[in-house]
Amino acid sequence: xxxxxxxxxxxxxxxxxxxxxxxxxxxxxxxxxxxxxxxxxxxxxxxxxxxxxxxxxxxxxxxxxxxxxxxxxxxxxxxxxxxxxxxxxxxxxxxxxxxxxxxxxxxxxxxxxxxxxxxxxxxxxxxxxxxxxxxxxxxxxxxxxxxxxxxxxxxxxxxxxxxxxxxxxxxxxxxxxxxxxxxxxxxxxxxxxxxxxxxxxxxxxxxxx
Numbered sequence: 001x002x003x004x005x006x007x008x009x010x011x012x013x014x015x016x017x018x019x020x021x022x023x024x025x026x027x028x029x030x031x032x033x034x035x036x037x038x039x040x041x042x043x044x045x046x047x048x049x050x051x052x053x054x055x056x057x058x059x060x061x062x063x064x065x066x067x068x069x070x071x072x073x074x075x076x077x078x079x080x081x082x083x084x085x086x087x088x089x090x091x092x093x094x095x096x097x098x099x100x101x102x103x104x105x106x107x108x109x110x111x112x113x114x115x116x117x118x119x120x121x122x123x124x125x126x127x128x129x130x131x132x133x134x135x136x137x138x139x140x141x142x143x144x145x146x147x148x149x150x151x152x153x154x155x156x157x158x159x160x161x162x163x164x165x166x167x168x169x170x171x172x173x174x175x176x177x178x179x180x181x182x183x184x185x186x187x188x189x190x191x192x193x194x195x196x197x198x199x200x201x202x203x204x205x206x207x208x209x
Contacts, residue, residue, distance in 0.1 A: 047184030080148030
């Protein structure tokens with residue numbers, strides 16, 4: 001009977017000590033951090049343009065971190081192009097690129113362990129939709145086209161310092177069309193998800209070999 005009581009007391013003591021240990025020992029900061037998200041559904045049309053480029057802000061989100069973290073930033077959106085062609089020989093060549101800025105600094109695709117970009121220009125920009133169309137006709141022709149599809153991409157940003165940070169998702173229409181034709185960019189439903197991740201201390205983000 002005495003041995004049974006001693007075993008029971010030992011089990012209770014172990015449970016109490018384990019509870020104290022779990023309460024006192026903090027979890028890593030990245031495990032405590034929450035995800036951030038932003039979304040939009042209003043249609044944004046930027047352009048039209050003949051030859052040149054124009055930009056638009058798609059999403060904005062303020063985040064806060066109590067220490068230095070690595071971030072996984074995922075953008076998903078419906079991207080489209082509106083083109084009009086005029087003439088016996090006409091073409092439209094346009095694309096929409098998307099990038100992310102944190103506190104006004106572009107997040108690169110590839111970077112060193114210190115977070116320094118190793119991207120070729122334009123840094124951090126990803127093509128979300130692209131269209132090249134040519135028409136050859138013996139008579140004058142006016143042709144209007146619109147197409148939309150959804151794409152997504154993940155950016156990794158290493159060593160984002162503690163504090164509050166302003167995140168912006170931006171897009172650029174790049175148009176290469178002759179006078180008489182035009183192209184415009186179109187973005188509809190879109191989301192941004194920001195998730196703290198714990199990369200290894202010596203981690204960089206470089207092209208695979």
